[in-house]
Amino acid sequence: xxxxxxxxxxxxxxxxxxxxxxxxxxxxxxxxxxxxxxxxxxxxxxxxxxxxxxxxxxxxxxxxxxxxxxxxxxxxxxxxxxxxxxxxxxxxxxxxxxxxxxxxxxxxxxxxxxxxxxxxxxxxxxxxxxxxxxxxxxxxxxxxxxxxxxxxxxxxxxxxxxxxxxxxxxxxxxxxxxxxxxxxxxxxxxxxxxxxxxxxxxxxxxxxxxxxxxxxxxxxxxxxxxxxxxxxxxxxxxxxxxxxxxxxxxxxxxxxxxxxxxxxxxxxxxxxxxxxxxxxxxxxxxxxxxxxxxxxxxxxxxxxxxxxxxxxxxxxxxxxxxxxxxxxxxxxxxxxxxxxxxxxxxxxxxxxxxxxxxxxxxxxxxxxxxxxxxxxxxxxxxxxxxxxxxxxxxxxxxxxxxxx
Numbered sequence: 443x444x445x446x447x448x449x450x451x452x453x454x455x456x457x458x459x460x461x462x463x464x465x466x467x468x469x470x471x472x473x474x475x476x477x478x479x480x481x482x483x484x485x486x487x488x489x490x491x492x493x494x495x496x497x498x499x500x501x502x503x504x505x506x507x508x509x510x511x512x513x514x515x516x517x518x519x520x521x522x523x524x525x526x527x528x529x530x531x532x533x534x535x536x537x538x539x540x541x542x543x544x545x546x547x548x549x550x551x552x553x554x555x556x557x558x559x560x561x562x563x564x565x566x567x568x569x570x571x572x573x574x575x576x577x578x579x580x581x582x583x584x585x586x587x588x589x590x591x592x593x594x595x596x597x598x599x600x601x602x603x604x605x606x607x608x609x610x611x612x613x614x615x616x617x618x619x620x621x622x623x624x625x626x627x628x629x630x631x632x633x634x635x636x637x638x639x640x641x642x643x644x645x646x647x648x649x650x651x652x653x654x655x656x657x658x659x660x661x662x663x664x665x666x667x668x669x670x671x672x673x674x675x676x677x678x679x680x681x682x683x684x685x686x687x688x689x690x691x692x693x694x695x696x697x698x699x700x701x702x703x704x705x706x707x708x709x710x711x712x713x714x715x716x717x718x719x720x721x722x723x724x725x726x727x728x729x730x731x732x733x734x735x736x737x738x739x740x741x742x743x744x745x746x747x748x749x750x751x752x753x754x755x756x757x758x759x760x761x762x763x764x765x766x767x768x769x770x771x772x773x774x775x776x777x778x779x780x781x782x783x784x785x786x787x788x789x790x791x792x793x794x795x796x797x798x799x800x801x802x803x804x805x806x807x808x809x810x811x812x813x814x815x816x817x818x819x820x821x822x823x824x825x826x827x828x829x830x831x832x833x834x835x836x837x838x839x840x841x842x843x844x845x846x
Contacts, residue, residue: 448665448713450702452721454750454779456664459724461740462505463776466728471502471509473516477523477536479505484662484674485533487737488526490626491759493771494789494796494828498534500735503827504776510827519622522638526620526628529676530742539675540637541644542651546677547616554611569608574617574632582621582631585609652678656686657695664721665701665713670746687712704752727779731816733787733824734774741774753781753804767844768802775801777816782807787821789828796825797834802841809840 448456458464462483469475479502480486489497495511502509518524518534525537577583588605609630612618619636620628634642646654659674660666666674672683690696690712697715700708714720734741736757741747748754755774758766769786776782786799798821803809809817818833825833 445710446697446699446718447708448699448701448711448717448721450704450706450750451779452718452724453665453701455724455727456717456721457750458727458740458779460662460664461738463732463740464725464727466730467503467505467507467732469506469508471506472513473521476502476506476509476513477517477521480517480524480534481536483739484658485529485535485739487529487739487742488532488534489735489737491771492789494733494773494787494824496626497735497737500733501738503824504732504734504738507823507827515622518620522636525637528614530673531737537637537641540641541646542654542675542677544616544646545648545651547614549679550614550616554614569605570612570617573605573608573612577618577630577632582629583609584624584627584629586627648682652682652686656683656690660696660712660714665699665711665717667709667711670743671712673743703749709749729778731775731777731782731813731820733785733820734776736771736773738774747781751781755784769799775817777813780804780807782813787824789825789830791829794829794831795834796821796828796830796832797836798839799836800839800841803843805843807843 455464460483462479471479483501483505486498486501491497494500495503498514499509499511502514514524514534518526523537524534525540526532526534527543529535573583573588576588585606588609609618613620613628613630616633618630619633621631621636622629655675655677656671659671663670663674668680668684668687671687672678672680678686687696691698694715696712697717699711699713699717701711702708736755741755744755753774758768758772759770763770768784771786771788773785773787774781774783775785781804783801783803785801788797788799789795790797801809801817807813821833825831
């Protein structure tokens with residue numbers, strides 16, 4: 443039997459629609475509407491770097507340009523419609539995902555037990571009950587509130603004293619949760635004080651968790667390989683995801699298709715039986731130009747983005763300056779269903795200016811008069827969003843395309 447083929451323009455359209463990047467970035471972005479947007483895209487990665495604005499804020503601004511950072515805190519800290527944990531990285535998630543994470547907490551405990559004893563000095567396990575009792579009696583804590591006089595591990599990135607190590611262990615394994623952030627520092631409380639009681643009490647069998655993890659990942663992605671299904675939430679182990687795909691295929695819940703990449707090559711993927719109809723019904727992506735965070739959910743899987751869009755992206759934060767091809771923190775630029783360039787910009791808040799250092803077009807893209815006007819309009823919006831009053835373009839900011 444011939445496999446259905448999802449041609450590249452339709453694959454891009456479906457993928458962007460699932461990530462709320464097809465329609466124009468308009469509409470409400472507070473309260474229930476903002477929570478619904480996050481539920482639609484699955485999660486919002488958290489990152490501390492604020493070259494223009496922090497990643498979680500830029501992710502939401504790219505989709506709703508009425509969004510302002512102050513709208514996110516109430517969902518996490520007051521309404522409890524969001525909670526914070528780890529997908530592929532630290533993320534804010536819809537709170538209804540919490541019960542599915544219990545299996546991951548157990549897996550985390552096994553992994554940490556095997557690994558952390560090699561990385562950290564003995565003593566942190568003895569702090570577990572002490573910290574839990576302290577939080578129960580005195581309320582939420584930060585890592586700076588405990589263990590101030592303790593000996594740290596070994597310097598460097600993982601310079602943790604035993605109580606800090608214990609605190610992170612308790613968060614990774616679900617005993618503590620992030621109740622809020624002060625600045626960017628996590629504030630921990632007992633999980634039962636953070637997660638609504640019905641969800642905290644819910645116990646979901648392993649098989650049901652796997653079914654949710656795979657089915658919801660497929661619906662968020664539109665189409666996916668076993669690797670992509672597993673990596674989306676990173677909630678179920680690879681062998682369980684593979685078994686689910688075989689069983690779901692036999693039940694007729696999914697089918698195998700061929701997805702065409704930007705270069706014309708085709709790869710096998712799983713999809714819902716009506717995937718071609720859904721792709722055809724997805725809206726044509728808005729031609730409005732928008733600046734994306736390097737940690738946007740649509741770009742999280744770099745290999746998938748390269749296959750679909752022909753856009754090879756690697757962040758250079760940890761690359762020595764002399765070896766960088768573009769810059770410390772360069773933003774992908776989306777226009778319609780194409781990633782058309784890379785932007786090096788920085789919000790210099792002491793001067794209230796968004797400073798544009800460089801724009802590199804992708805192959806075959808020219809900064810025409812019309813496109814330059816769209817870029818300028820988007821940068822004006824981005825400047826206001828980042829708290830700046832004006833734009834400044836450095837000499838030579840219009841660059842030529844260079845190969846990734």
